[in-house]
Amino acid sequence: MELLPRDQIAFQRMLDTIRHTFEQFGFLPVETPVMELSEVLLTKSGGDTERQVYFVQSTGALDNAAAGDGGRPEMALRFDLTVPLARYVAEHEHDLVFPFRRYQMQRVYRGERAQSGRYREFYQCDIDVIGKDSLSPRFDAEIPAVIAAVFERLAFGDFTIQFNHRKLLRGYFEGLGIDGEQQLAVLRELDKLDKRGEAAVRATLAGEGFSLAANVVDALMAFSQVRSTGHADALAKLEAFPVGTALFEEGRAELRGVLAALQALGVPESRYALNLSIARGLDYYTGIVYETFLDAHPQIGSICSGGRYDNLASHYTKSKLPGVGISIGLTRLFYQLQKAGLVSGADSSVDVLVALMDDAQLPEALALSQRLRAAGLNVETQLEPRKLAKQMQYADRAGIRFVAIRGEDEAARGVVAVKDMRRNEQFESAAETLPERILEELKITRELQA
Template sequence: METARRVFRSYGFSPIDTPALEYAEILTGKGGDESDKQLFRFKQGDRDVAMRFDLTVPLARFTAQHLATVGTPFKRYHIAPVWRGENTQRGRYREFVQCDFDTIGTDSNAADVETLLVIHDLLVALGFERFTIRVNNRLILNGVLSKLDLLDQSVGVLRALDKLAKIGADAVVAEMVERVGATEAQARQVLELANPNITLDQLQTMLEGNEIGLLGVSRLRELFTAIATAGIPAERVALDVSIARGLDYYTGTIYETFLGDLPSIGSICSGGRYDNLAGLFTKERLPGVGASLGLDRLLAAMEELKLLGTQATPAPVLITQFDAARLGDYLRIGRALRAEGINAEVYPDVKKLGKQLQYADRKGFKLALIAGSDEFATGVWQIKNLGNGESQTISEADLVKTIQVLLSK
């Protein structure tokens, strides 16, 4: 989360927070599909309230309400818990943290391109090297379906297409013919979209004369050109016309992100462009684009790929304590290290060195500082490298510098 915050901020996204509780009517929206959302809903006094089940509805409410203050483009990130009354299972909890970022109030493709850059830089900052951001644009699909006169059947078409991996091409074609009323030729053309080797040129040919579809192609073309110039390695971004991500919400660019070393875990960062964020709350049209980092999946992946440190302390240096009368000196050295940006903890009790080093090992400290009466008498400190067990004796004047060098190794 610290890394995500840092990357979001580096792109100019500001943090927002909204209350955990919203009026229930805000969360249920127009529809009566409350049970789908598995709301935690209750009366607080005479208020009918519920705990937010995602960060999107609160964002819509917040943006509509504070539009005059925040203005557009409005770039925000929000990392916060949401609640759903689900049955818990491995990787699914009733309370879990969502991590969203969005750019609201612009139709510009620049925001779509930047969204991809943020996803890319975020994964690199987290320590991933092998990953693919798959991109699509819903306009392409709409264009193809519209050319085939199947736009009204898009739900059924996509439902069939989604089964491709499971039931194979022929069965998908059969389903489109039977249930959607497509001809076999139409079905085969739709199936072409799932061809992993399809190119933007081929799509452009397929979509000739269809303005909407061609807009999708040209926006993706611009995206690929811009990210290459911006320095994103080509192998980390791939066209995938088969991804759709929810039929009603996304209307333009779509992103899904898969780990090269762990594709089976699914997309760890997904999102897309939408036409209107807050239609329920304001008449002002608010187009936007954003993505959501799947923290639970991500953590599972980082654990499996050993990208999570074993440190259980945010401090690399433990200052052991030998002589209670010297507490001020231990604390003074701690502050001297912190002043140079080195996190340091002073062990609170005067215990046997073995006990203190055992604590240091368990927590994953890198260095331990040791000073008793001999050291104080001569103005030196012992530095014990907990990685290789080596010790050295250093004058206090050189202590901070030496520790900086040791930690940079």
């Protein structure tokens, strides 16, 4: 995705908001290389991502392949941030402090089919908590609290974090006589309910390949339609189920704990709901699973998803490293928000444009710019004189709020004239006090916006 500067500023501010929120909840930054060993990336199971990997070869490697030394390229571009995290934790296991709380905000690469809103290079913003040997289900409740804080601050409108539990799902399947590998196949099919619709999923489950009895399919559809409309209703919906298998009861108990912790964390009950159709198609999820939706824009789809997994790095270490985490696909989300009219180009990151009326005033313009920068303001200086109207037009199109003007008249009176482009107002100030005056104006605006 390529953006014009003011849209790029809006995107960057979203990144900054997400980063700041992650850090407020005690997550630590991690970055991993864009290239990983192919054998590392291709150990992940489930989903279609492995078929979308970009392999990487140097020109020297290509020469060797042509000479008969070929084979699968040694390196590939990361297609998500979870597999690199698994490798990272396994590699640095003895140097990390557990539970390890990490956030990672980097580009990933997938061979997506070119279509609207789908990019081959895009940003993901992830958080994960990784435990050593065990990880309390209490962390399962902290993750949606982070999601809620992020999207409250981004202010795209009302949203709902919907969640389910793989243990509840698989325990329910057990009670219906669905066992072993068939559980994962049914689970993947239920995960397609929103895309394929109930009739198509019902036909697949009853048809060849699954051959589930009609009463079993009916029970699965009824289970998948359970939704809650508030905190008490979520608890009531859980209590309404009869006693199930041991796995089902374990999932029910963990969901009760998540609901209690969300209430203690002060997350508004309008921001979360039980949705027993949420399954998440990837095989490595073993506990709670999350999907987040904008209430007024369901067509955008999930804006943040994730869940609990038992053993992050089983391919790379014998240690048991359970974890829970979520991911925000920010590039696709930004595109969808633009399309829905929920984000637009931001004001420039430049606070002040120092105008230049003629060449003789350049030394004073440069000195004024430096004085403003020393106060912490971002300043652009016009280095070639132009008509004032042209300079105003430039500032307006670039989204620069203040234009500082020191022509002959202002110089004679020992002041600087400032045009506030946002308010379409003008004021004057002594050069020595100008930084404080502009900073005060910016402070007032931020307080009004808050």
